[in-house]
Amino acid sequence: MSAAAAASAVAAGQPLLVASFAEWREAARDLLVHAVPPELVTWSQPGAGDLFSGAPAPMPDAATQHPSISLDQTRPAPHVPRSLMDMLQTAACCRMPDRWAFLYRVIWRWTQGEHDVQSAADADGGRLHSMVKAVHREEHDMHAYIRFRERPEAAGPPRFVAWFEPRHDVLPQVAEHFVSRMGKVSWMIATPDASVLWDGATLHNTGPLMSSAADLDDAGEALWLTYYRSIFNPARLNTQVMQSHIPARFWKNLPEGAIVPNMITDAALGARRTGQAQAVGRKSGATIPIAPADAQPERQQPSKLDECRRCELWQYATQAVPGEGPKHSPIMLVGEQPGDQEDLAGHAFVGPAGKLLDKVFDAAGVERRGLYLTNAVKHFKWEPRGKRRLHKTPAQREVEACHYWLDKELAAVKPKVIVALGSTALKSVLGTGSVTLKDTLGKPIPHDGRWVVTVYHPSYILRVPDENAKQQAFKVMVDGLKLAQELLERPPEEPPA
Numbered sequence: 001m002s003a004a005a006a007a008s009a010v011a012a013g014q015p016l017l018v019a020s021f022a023e024w025r026e027a028a029r030d031l032l033v034h035a036v037p038p039e040l041v042t043w044s045q046p047g048a049g050d051l052f053s054g055a056p057a058p059m060p061d062a063a064t065q066h067p068s069i070s071l072d073q074t075r076p077a078p079h080v081p082r083s084l085m086d087m088l089q090t091a092a093c094c095r096m097p098d099r100w101a102f103l104y105r106v107i108w109r110w111t112q113g114e115h116d117v118q119s120a121a122d123a124d125g126g127r128l129h130s131m132v133k134a135v136h137r138e139e140h141d142m143h144a145y146i147r148f149r150e151r152p153e154a155a156g157p158p159r160f161v162a163w164f165e166p167r168h169d170v171l172p173q174v175a176e177h178f179v180s181r182m183g184k185v186s187w188m189i190a191t192p193d194a195s196v197l198w199d200g201a202t203l204h205n206t207g208p209l210m211s212s213a214a215d216l217d218d219a220g221e222a223l224w225l226t227y228y229r230s231i232f233n234p235a236r237l238n239t240q241v242m243q244s245h246i247p248a249r250f251w252k253n254l255p256e257g258a259i260v261p262n263m264i265t266d267a268a269l270g271a272r273r274t275g276q277a278q279a280v281g282r283k284s285g286a287t288i289p290i291a292p293a294d295a296q297p298e299r300q301q302p303s304k305l306d307e308c309r310r311c312e313l314w315q316y317a318t319q320a321v322p323g324e325g326p327k328h329s330p331i332m333l334v335g336e337q338p339g340d341q342e343d344l345a346g347h348a349f350v351g352p353a354g355k356l357l358d359k360v361f362d363a364a365g366v367e368r369r370g371l372y373l374t375n376a377v378k379h380f381k382w383e384p385r386g387k388r389r390l391h392k393t394p395a396q397r398e399v400e401a402c403h404y405w406l407d408k409e410l411a412a413v414k415p416k417v418i419v420a421l422g423s424t425a426l427k428s429v430l431g432t433g434s435v436t437l438k439d440t441l442g443k444p445i446p447h448d449g450r451w452v453v454t455v456y457h458p459s460y461i462l463r464v465p466d467e468n469a470k471q472q473a474f475k476v477m478v479d480g481l482k483l484a485q486e487l488l489e490r491p492p493e494e495p496p497a
């Protein structure tokens with residue numbers, strides 16, 4: 001039965017099988033335009049006994065039609081306010097055996113002019129409010145208590161896997177939440193009824209892939225392959241595009257590389273052998289590991305920061321965070337890398353470290369809008385700690401890879417003075433690790449035709465527990481900013497006074 005033919009089905013004495021809110025809404029609309037009252041409708045959902053398994057329901061027959069349902073007469077589809085539809089949609093996630101019947105009773109009453117049905121004081125309204133509350137609570141709990149487990153990189157995607165047993169059907173909206181929180185890193189959330197998989201760009205829904213938390217331990221290649229099979233769509237197969245996205249020589253090292261050729265051939269009903277099947281699936285021989293750095297010269301240099309693949313950090317970040325400030329600011333501040341809030345906002349120094357910097361600027365009499373603010377590394381590097389993303393110091397190779405972008409900024413902005421915030425920035429700016437932050441505080445360094453001034457990183461001040469040390473570090477930062485301004489008047493060839 002199609003949901004649009006709901007009234008005919010009810011007239012013929014058939015129950016309505018509904019699996020989602022969208023199906024319920026379509027069915028309810030058809031029932032409302034045919035003025036079918038709730039007491040005549042039997043609703044059911046998949047898994048509710050054997051009622052709907054086996055032979056398809058018979059087609060409606062005029063002789064068996066319910067006498068009080070007139071299929072010839074319709075009335076205009078009623079207008080239902082957005083606020084009520086939103087409540088109904090949320091309540092539909094509540095696992096109650098009679099959820100569809102209940103929602104229909106509510107909407108029916110509303111269309112009969114009983115607008116109290118939306119109020120918590122009404123018996124049905126009260127139940128509706130409780131269902132909405134229960135669903136929101138479950139969403140909150142799933143956000144708060146889900147635990148992603150990191151899998152070894154060598155095991156292939158997904159990088160993080162979590163198991164959760166939600167009490168209500170909140171997986172789709174919770175998945176959207178994690179899409180917005182976890183950037184491009186791949187992850188999977190498995191529940192007893194369904195799984196969602198984020199591959200870094202697209203969210204895929206599949207049936208259950210795990211049966212308990214114990215499966216997390218071997219949520220390895222087999223799991224990924226099961227998933228890959230489940231989303232493989234032969235109708236959308238374009239072997240040329242597949243090969244150009246992933247050059248054939250890499251396929252044999254990918255977990256799905258081993259099964260893709262077979263699936264492709266199966267899709268072609270065994271009649272044709274594809275490029276991958278010949279080039280990869282049947283190829284024997286040793287695996288030659290290729291370091292990303294060696295593969296780099298084959299690729300074009302990225303033209304936009306967001307396209308950067310010079311190191312691996314892009315995979316885990318929400319977005320690249322560019323530097324910001326006047327095109328030709330005389331002073332450039334270089335931090336380490338964006339933090340959690342910068343990663344989400346796409347702007348540098350908007351989180352707690354940025355707020356502290358604002359205080360330093362005030363104390364030094366400098367205006368933030370006159371400065372160019374950037375970072376040595378443009379993607380947020382983090383590690384999961386429960387549901388939080390904790391900052392992780394970038395590796396030397398990541399700082400070096402990102403120097404490409406800092407060079408571009410220096411060439412464009414042409415600052416006279418660089419203020420390096422902390423030792424990662426200092427190493428990046430000088431291109432060497434042989435100078436320490438401690439040795440250079442208060443001692444400007446002439447470098448590449450400009451001055452480099454070093455100060456603490458603002459996060460150091462936020463972290464240091466001792467109040468005296470905090471104040472001293474703050475003063476070092478303020479003095480550094482004042483020094484940077486003084487140096488604008490002094491050419492860097494002259495040794496500092």
Ligand code: URA
Nearest residue numbers: 335336337339348349
């Ligand atoms: N820390 C940094 O180094 N840079 C930012 O943008 C934010 C925090």
